[in-house]
Amino acid sequence: MEPQLSHRVGDGVATVVIRHPAKRNAMTADMWRALPPLLDELTADADVHALVLTGEGETFCAGADISTLRGSPDEAQGLAVLAEEALAAFPKPTLAAIRGYCVGGGSQLAAACDLRFAEEGALFGVTPAKLGIVYPASSTRRLMSLVGPATAKYLLFSGELIDAERALRTGLVDEVLPVAALDKRVAEFTRVLTSRSLLTQAAAKEFANGRTDRDAHWAEQARGSGDTAEGVAAFLERRQPRFTWMP
Template sequence: MSNEEPHVRLVVDGRIARITLSNPVRRNAITKGMWLQLTDIAHAVAANRELRVAVICGEGTTAFASGADISEFGESRRSADQADAYHQAIQKALDAIGGISFPVVAQIHGYCVGAGTAIALACDLRYGDDAMRFGIPAAKLGIGYSPEWIRRLAAIVGEATAAEILMSAKLFDARKAERCGFVNEIAPADELAAFVEEQITILARNAPLSQAAAKTCLREIAAFDNARNWADAHHAAEACALSRDYQNALAAFANKQTPEFVGE
């Protein structure tokens, strides 16, 4: 595959999975093929027990992702059935990202629009640069988002801000992104990559089972009431208490040492 062709790229760097959305000619707009690749890559990352953190970014510094590739809509979303199949492909990718048990970080340079916001919201943590612009222009295209997407957006930014984002279809700046909670923190554009490296170094040191338990509980909190499974959250917390990592951490702290976690 040529680097000019739209694609999603995975590079494993020690315990870090680096996922890049690459379609720079269209500001990293996501094609249907890229959604399918992202699903496969997220599943592969989730299955790799050596990994501790995943980072998703866009190719270059102009955009994280400027949305879905609208040039495909005439063929792939012409009918209701086609639109439903397209939405299902997107949801599979988002679910695959959400199914990763360890922290997933979105590194957001520049534009993060439409489908780009959906990918960023599927991550656990989002860090942006001071030039970022985010929004969901669905109301300018006659597109309706599914309840799953809107629930995730509202859970992160609040219902009033979600209504503003969805109904105005405007692009908002970095200050708004940080104020409403869409991003955890903003860094200068030329410092974002280094800042994210600092954050993932911290995340990679911590106990994988504890992080997995936190993600399991947060996932159930975010789920619709009739879809919650609190048993999974309780079992994940109990697994931490019974783990070798927990015993090793107690011994390390007693000896004023830093524990090393293996996820067992």
């Protein structure tokens, strides 16, 4: 199979799959390049209310394809950062569904998602120290915001892998599921996400990501959306709300 990103949309959820099984789903330069325009396409799709990123088979992503670093490591790293930032900026909730290795560039992608659910046995590592690579400042800050300075330094200084249980304790992942239970739990949780107000989610995501200068914008969006009135009416009438706001 040629290295590629594939995707499907169903029940309000876009699922993006990293496919490079010959190299544990390592990301090639072309795959890094393909991610931002794919995310633009899914942003514009009114049927997409949430996004799941996962890997083909039993591995999430073992990092960047090291062969791509021989020619121009700076270019390869730049492509990875652009893809990571595009994923972090996706305006709808994102969830990484992780099994197997989540290492290097795979950890960059997982950290750029809003949430991370992992299967027992998953392994996590941030490995630039094994290659003499300077980890990008933006990626370092994002990692530190998840796990704190001490764990970020442990991961970056050593390049050692940690298991899913330690990743859960440090905040790198949000849930750890038994083997074979990950897909079911992700499907259940994304149904919850798609039933909630995209208005609330989009504003909360922007604020949580550090943009706090648009209170007035979001207040105006709330006034014009009808989502608040619908949410209150649904609560009082003991029914599921039908939210309509779209970005």
